[in-house]
Amino acid sequence: MRRLNPFANIPTILTAEEIIKFAHNRSTKISMKSSLRMKKIERSRIREVARLQEFTKQVKTKLSEAVEQFPSVERLHPFYVELSEILVGNDRLKQSLGAVYNCIPPIDDITDKHLQAIKLADDFRQMKKSRSAAKGRISSIIRATADNLDFIINAKNTLSKLPGITPNSPTIVCAGFPNVGKSTLVKAVSTAEPEIAYYPFTTKSVIIGHLKVDNHNVQIVDTPGILDRPMAKRNEIEREAIAALKYLANVIIFMIDPSETCGWTFDQQLNLLNEVQKMFPINPLLIVLNKIDITPVEKLEEARKKLPKCHEIVASEGIGVEKLIKKAVEEVDLTSLQESIDEYLASLSE
Ligand SMILES: Nc1nc2c(ncn2[C@@H]2O[C@H](COP(=O)(O)OP(=O)(O)O)[C@@H](O)[C@H]2O)c(=O)[nH]1
Ligand SMILES: [Mg+2]
Structure with missing residues (x-):
């Protein structure tokens, strides 16, 4: 690879x-x-x-x-x-x-x-x-x-410190507030040793997990400090660095913790979801409810009502994660990804 x-x-x-x-x-x-x-x-x-x-x-x-x-x-x-x-x-x-x-x-x-x-x-x-x-x-x-x-x-x-990406692999980028369970998901699904890389304007490192779905090498990127707080708190340069992720993310997983044990209310999380959707209008985005094992039934019902198309997982137990990743890869237009890669590789050998 x-x-x-x-x-x-x-x-x-x-x-x-x-x-x-x-x-x-x-x-x-x-x-x-x-x-x-x-x-x-x-x-x-x-x-x-x-x-x-x-x-x-x-x-x-x-x-x-x-x-x-x-x-x-x-x-x-x-x-x-x-x-x-x-x-x-x-x-x-x-x-x-x-x-x-x-x-x-x-x-x-x-x-x-x-x-x-x-x-x-x-x-x-x-x-x-x-x-x-x-x-x-x-x-x-x-x-x-x-x-x-x-x-x-x-x-x-x-x-040279920027993350090394594999241009010919579908890439899933995880977003959501801190403590909703993004790293847990990346750890749960990665088979190869994750890479740790620097990303500009964050003090934390991005983590790139690798896995195989069917025959595809898939990358899953955890971006602490990047897509995990409101954009209003960012300066212009930070926003641009975040926007660059649009070229990387073939699909975004936006994770919500309806149990609110992460320390953010459900509504705060919805607001961030809106911002991320606005920032990445082209990239397919899956909404995921995590920690449903500890979410009170009434809170879960309310979340389902507000987000009827969401996926549900328990990242810490690995429940629902495989299905989620499969769905995410299905969202990636593999044919056009392959075409743009061919074009890119051709331009390298010109
Ligand atoms: N009960 C429960 N706890 C979870 C689940 N997923 C993650 N956690 C816990 O939530 C905390 C934050 O998870 P982490 O993956 O670090 O969140 P991140 O900041 O979004 O990367 C950790 O203590 C995890 O063990 C889950 O599905 N159920
Ligand atoms: Mg994390």
């Missing part, structure tokens, strides 16, 4: 000073095995040329790796595009990547000119001077783009 946080496997990106130091170390380690019959000055020339070439090669490799190994925004799953926009800003990111890449042609120019000078020089001191002048000028170019490299490094660090 292909798990996908497109930012998770970017190799280390070096800062400007690290690149300079790394390339310098490599270039000074170069020792040329030249024939002893050769004149000393020619041996020096070969060595100076090789050192400058090595310096340039290492610098260029580090710069282009930073850019090329960073996934391009156009090819990201919309879930990550949205989060990358909120967390780092896609325009600024593109700008920084472009700026780093644009350092390469002038570095080539400087290298060519100074290699020429080394080739024409007629004493050792002149050669050495040309080599260090080239390194100095190249280092200045890299230092001038230090902010861009720092920006890319920070972006990588932030984005």
Whole structure:
């Protein structure tokens, strides 16, 4: 199964000073095995040329790796595009990547000119001077783009912590107030070890459970601190981060605790349900009454009256959960999910 946080496997990106130091170390380690019959000055020339070439090669490799190994925004799953926009800003990111890449042609120019000078020089001191002048000028170019490299490094660090999603699996997202039983449900149905991942603007981690329904790998995502309190208490950025879940949730399970032992009244829970429905108008949503084992009959009757189409479970006992998950997966339009995945994968290999 292909798990996908497109930012998770970017190799280390070096800062400007690290690149300079790394390339310098490599270039000074170069020792040329030249024939002893050769004149000393020619041996020096070969060595100076090789050192400058090595310096340039290492610098260029580090710069282009930073850019090329960073996934391009156009090819990201919309879930990550949205989060990358909120967390780092896609325009600024593109700008920084472009700026780093644009350092390469002038570095080539400087290298060519100074290699020429080394080739024409007629004493050792002149050669050495040309080599260090080239390194100095190249280092200045890299230092001038230090902010861009720092920006890319920070972006990588932030984005690599996002949850890895499997784009070809139906994804169920759990919502509802704290203590209604969301984590209990996720634990009850997950067969593989759940993953724990960071989600922006919450202090808690999201938990992604994995299970199999018929032949499908299904993910179930518990989002503590995200879809568990009224939106009025959120700032704009938090709301956007929550809205990004619309790309992830093929179906939402909204859990209600009619026993009210969670500490929230039934009506408060209905209000949150309304908000979540407004926030995710497109995503299919199942309403679930949990803890019906400890809900007084009259409260249960009232809940059923107000929510005639809801499902009923006892998450802590695993009662009704299998049927619920089956229903949830039925809500997912698997054909169109497969089509959008095919499209997405095709765009990756373009
Ligand atoms: N009686 C009863 N307790 C439950 C049920 N499901 C969850 N709980 C309990 O409710 C509490 C909160 O559950 P939890 O899954 O942590 O809620 P979350 O905050 O929504 O993730 C825990 O003490 C659970 O054991 C249930 O179906 N019946
Ligand atoms: Mg929980």
